[in-house]
Amino acid sequence: MAELARVIDGKAFAERLRARVAAQVAALQRTHGLTPGLAVVLVGENPASQVYVRSKAKQTRESGMAAFDHHLPADASHASVLAQVEALNADPAVHGILVQLPLPPQVGEAEIIAAIDPAKDADGFHPVNAGRLWAGQEGLVPCTPLGCLLMLKETLGDLAGRRAIVLGRSNIVGKPMAALLLRESCTVTIVHSRTRDLAAECRRAEIVVAAVGRAEMVRGDWIAPGATVIDVGINRIDAGAGKTRLVGDVAYAEAAAVAGAITPVPGGVGPMTIACLLANTVTAACRQHGIAVPGT
Ligand code: NDP
Numbered sequence: 001m002a003e004l005a006r007v008i009d010g011k012a013f014a015e016r017l018r019a020r021v022a023a024q025v026a027a028l029q030r031t032h033g034l035t036p037g038l039a040v041v042l043v044g045e046n047p048a049s050q051v052y053v054r055s056k057a058k059q060t061r062e063s064g065m066a067a068f069d070h071h072l073p074a075d076a077s078h079a080s081v082l083a084q085v086e087a088l089n090a091d092p093a094v095h096g097i098l099v100q101l102p103l104p105p106q107v108g109e110a111e112i113i114a115a116i117d118p119a120k121d122a123d124g125f126h127p128v129n130a131g132r133l134w135a136g137q138e139g140l141v142p143c144t145p146l147g148c149l150l151m152l153k154e155t156l157g158d159l160a161g162r163r164a165i166v167l168g169r170s171n172i173v174g175k176p177m178a179a180l181l182l183r184e185s186c187t188v189t190i191v192h193s194r195t196r197d198l199a200a201e202c203r204r205a206e207i208v209v210a211a212v213g214r215a216e217m218v219r220g221d222w223i224a225p226g227a228t229v230i231d232v233g234i235n236r237i238d239a240g241a242g243k244t245r246l247v248g249d250v251a252y253a254e255a256a257a258v259a260g261a262i263t264p265v266p267g268g269v270g271p272m273t274i275a276c277l278l279a280n281t282v283t284a285a286c287r288q289h290g291i292a293v294p295g296t
Pocket of ligand 1: 144167169170171174191192212233
């Protein structure tokens with residue numbers, strides 16, 4: 001099948017965003033003596049979480065910011081995680097706080113997220129920031145959907161009036177993605193596991209954002225010719241011979257034969273998430289000090 005779609009290179013895009021963040025950090029240090037700081041709290045030994053946390057700390061330091069890592073044991077009590085978050089809320093060197101999810105069962109996830117100072121909520125998961133996003137107010141926006149939006153705007157320019165569909169309604173991807181597209185004046189449809197005839201809903205859209213966590217669920221004949229497809233999904237499937245490989249929520253080869261532009265998996269949405277986390281930390285630091293984000 002011929003590949004017609006333009007490939008949206010998330011890796012290159014993330015590199016440019018990280019360079020922009022590093023320049024902003026240097027300007028803040030020069031003009032205000034301010035070094036933004038990001039604290040990451042990891043509870044337990046989840047191997048995937050450890051990889052994410054290491055890579056967040058590395059990229060934070062590479063951008064010139066301060067990285068604070070707090071690793072608590074897997075049996076840490078709810079109260080001790082809460083106390084850690086409260087200490088970071090009170091620390092003036094920390095401008096962004098991220099609690100790596102998932103948390104062990106004895107720690108109440110919703111309560112911990114709600115304990116983060118919304119002004120330092122680098123992940124944008126706090127209910128106050130979720131509410132601000134839907135209310136059209138200034139807040140901090142979840143990193144993955146923010147990265148998707150930046151790539152869509154660079155690919156398509158003005159998004160106003162475009163028909164967009166978001167597959168998935170989670171609090172960390174689907175819902176904030178829909179809110180961001182609405183803020184750009186798209187006509188937004190949100191679909192989920194109880195939607196009737198997903199394929200027909202999808203075929204009407206000029207913008208498709210897939211975030212369902214189902215390997216290659218979105219087929220080529222669900223995509224309207226020329227549509228822009230953003231694949232958030234990260235699914236590990238059996239590749240035979242004892243090997244596995246990563247695929248998205250979209251059947252890539254089929255979709256690329258009809259779409260106008262598409263993100264690959266890996267190398268699409270994934271790299272943008274940490275870059276947006278760095279950008280959110282700079283934004284949070286500037287707001288806490290009442291200064292405009294340099295260079296934006
Ligand atoms: P969740 O499991 O929290 O949400 C999945 C959503 O998809 C739900 O709203 C669910 O509907 C819907 N859904 C599930 N199955 C179907 C189906 N058969 N038909 C229609 N809708 C369905 O996942 P997340 O939002 O956290 O993540 C989605 C994907 O994105 C995952 O693959 C995840 O790994 C990836 N991801 C990637 C990131 C990145 O940096 N690239 C960051 C975060 C996530 P319902 O609500 O009805 O149950």
